[in-house]
Amino acid sequence: MIEIRDLRKVLNGKAVLDGVDLDIHEGMSLVIMGPSGTGKSVLLKHIVGLFDPDRGEILVEGMSVPRAGGKEIKEIRSKISYVFQNAALFDSLTAGQNIQLGLPEEHCRRVPALDDPLVREAIEHVNLGHEVLRLMPAELSGGMQKRVAIARAIVGKQKYILYDEPTTGLDPVNANVINRLIARLQGEIGATSIIVTHDVESAFYLGDRIVLLANGRVQASGSPDELRESRDPIVQDFLHPKLETEEFDG
Amino acid sequence: MSGWLAGIGGAVMTGARHVGRAGILAAATFGAVLRPREYRREAFVQAKKIGIDSLPLVLLVAALSGSILAQQSGYQFTEIPLWVVGNTVAAGMLTELAPLLSAIIMAGRVGSGIGAELGTMKVTNQIDALRTLGRDPVTELVAPRVVAGAVMMLPIVIFANIVGIWSGWLSAIALLPMTTHEYVYGVQNYYHAASLIFSLVKGFFFGITITFTACYVGLQAEGGAAGVGRTATNAVVSIIVLIMMLDVFLAPLYKAFQ
Numbered sequence: 001m002i003e004i005r006d007l008r009k010v011l012n013g014k015a016v017l018d019g020v021d022l023d024i025h026e027g028m029s030l031v032i033m034g035p036s037g038t039g040k041s042v043l044l045k046h047i048v049g050l051f052d053p054d055r056g057e058i059l060v061e062g063m064s065v066p067r068a069g070g071k072e073i074k075e076i077r078s079k080i081s082y083v084f085q086n087a088a089l090f091d092s093l094t095a096g097q098n099i100q101l102g103l104p105e106e107h108c109r110r111v112p113a114l115d116d117p118l119v120r121e122a123i124e125h126v127n128l129g130h131e132v133l134r135l136m137p138a139e140l141s142g143g144m145q146k147r148v149a150i151a152r153a154i155v156g157k158q159k160y161i162l163y164d165e166p167t168t169g170l171d172p173v174n175a176n177v178i179n180r181l182i183a184r185l186q187g188e189i190g191a192t193s194i195i196v197t198h199d200v201e202s203a204f205y206l207g208d209r210i211v212l213l214a215n216g217r218v219q220a221s222g223s224p225d226e227l228r229e230s231r232d233p234i235v236q237d238f239l240h241p242k243l244e245t246e247e248f249d250g
Numbered sequence: 251m252s253g254w255l256a257g258i259g260g261a262v263m264t265g266a267r268h269v270g271r272a273g274i275l276a277a278a279t280f281g282a283v284l285r286p287r288e289y290r291r292e293a294f295v296q297a298k299k300i301g302i303d304s305l306p307l308v309l310l311v312a313a314l315s316g317s318i319l320a321q322q323s324g325y326q327f328t329e330i331p332l333w334v335v336g337n338t339v340a341a342g343m344l345t346e347l348a349p350l351l352s353a354i355i356m357a358g359r360v361g362s363g364i365g366a367e368l369g370t371m372k373v374t375n376q377i378d379a380l381r382t383l384g385r386d387p388v389t390e391l392v393a394p395r396v397v398a399g400a401v402m403m404l405p406i407v408i409f410a411n412i413v414g415i416w417s418g419w420l421s422a423i424a425l426l427p428m429t430t431h432e433y434v435y436g437v438q439n440y441y442h443a444a445s446l447i448f449s450l451v452k453g454f455f456f457g458i459t460i461t462f463t464a465c466y467v468g469l470q471a472e473g474g475a476a477g478v479g480r481t482a483t484n485a486v487v488s489i490i491v492l493i494m495m496l497d498v499f500l501a502p503l504y505k506a507f508q
């Protein structure tokens with residue numbers, strides 16, 4: 001379980017997160033939506049300790065992330081994998097080696113990435129061929145990079161998977177493949193997922209719970225059905241396509 | 251009136267912050283260096299890159315400076331025997347020019363390269379990704395580069411010395427009224443094992459300074475492509491200033507080597 005309590009973070013003089021509370025129970029999938037620049041990515045980064053909060057607490061299975069020392073943070077991170085919004089593949093490694101980094105170090109030293117059955121399985125899951133494994137990130141399209149990054153995040157079968165806009169930049173067919181993959185991982189290995197997305201359709205398909213983040217706080221939260229029926233103007237505004245223009249500044 | 255005071259105060263604070271952060275990175279790097287098994291493979295890759303990248307240019311500059319030393323001393327020593335030219339070239343190359351000029355070339359080639367590479371990794375979240383994957387950026391990136399830089403500076407300095415003294419000889423017999431015998435006599439008159447060791451010790455510390463500073467500056471990068479460009483420039487400038495400062499402090503050490 002991941003618990004976020006009263007999280008506050010000021011960046012460049014602006015309170016990006018200003019009292020965020022969230023509970024993410026085991027095996028559930030939480031979708032986070034919200035306008036561009038509200039701090040969705042910053043929130044995810046706090047969960048893996050890439051940002052230190054100014055106030056508040058983050059607990060991963062009872063362990064405090066902000067107060068974790070070197071060894072504890074390593075243990076926390078070993079339970080969580082993270083798909084970065086910009087893929088963040090290592091330029092100096094092939095796609096295969098990038099994916100293999102999601103596996104323990106001893107394993108990587110023993111098995112060459114190209115022959116690694118786990119790596120091959122992971123790349124199939126994201127609908128890419130084995131020939132992609134030997135390519136460098138610079139030789140891949142943006143959408144392919146994103147899918148390799150997702151393969152890197154799922155290969156280690158971590159308990160918690162954080163997806164920062166996993167389907168942004170993908171064609172509808174591949175976006176579907178990824179959405180089904182996220183749902184399947186949750187079903188098959190009981191993964192707990194946190195998904196940041198701007199895509200309302202994906203959000204309703206994937207989310208057990210959807211939260212709307214705006215102005216540094218959780219403005220609304222509920223099951224897809226609850227949100228659909230909500231009369232809250234913030235929710236209605238957000239679910240209506242007129243706000244899709246926000247995608248442009250993302 | 252208080253504007254420039256605030257300016258100075260701000261600069262001092264920034265300097266202190268950098269010293270603190272660099273100290274933390276240095277301590278972490280030192281710890282990581284002690285576990286060579288974890289970065290050995292990457293260290294070989296870096297050693298090849300660092301050595302091969304800079305060697306041709308280092309040798310060219312060493313040859314030019316050996317020739318300049320020989321000519322200038324030959325033209326200026328009118329009252330003393332010409333074999334002193336050999337002595338001067340050997341002394342100049344071993345104590346200063348071989349390590350210092352090699353280091354400055356390496357700052358330009360290796361320092362900017364590492365700064366830009368790590369800077370790019372920082373601004374594109376690759377460093378963050380490394381962390382979330384349970385890898386330690388210091389062990390994976392900093393330690394192999396610093397070790398490779400320190401070790402590769404040794405052969406580089408040796409080659410720079412050889413080429414500098416050789417080109418000094420070439421210039422001496424071609425342009426000055428002196429013989430090979432006189433030049434060699436001069437070199438032997440100066441040379442002692444300790445002078446070579448001094449040269450290597452300097453090279454070693456310069457190698458650490460170049461790679462460590464480049465890594466530190468690279469890991470501080472912020473702000474996209476423009477930030478990476480600034481980072482590469484900052485890396486080179488900081489390295490050159492630090493090396494010159496280090497050189498001043500290492501100079502008295504020469505006495506200890508005699």
Ligand SMILES: Nc1ncnc2c1ncn2[C@@H]1O[C@H](COP(=O)(O)OP(=O)(O)OP(=O)(O)O)[C@@H](O)[C@H]1O
Nearest residue numbers: 011012016035036037038039040041042043249250
């Ligand atoms: N490393 C950083 N340093 C300073 N400010 C930052 C940093 N990262 C993010 N911010 C600021 O925090 C705010 C939230 O950024 P964040 O990336 O979390 O937005 P987001 O909700 O993920 O938006 P998008 O949907 O466009 O990805 C922005 O105003 C941004 O300028």
Ligand SMILES: [Mg+2]
Nearest residue numbers: 040041085164
């Ligand atoms: Mg984001």
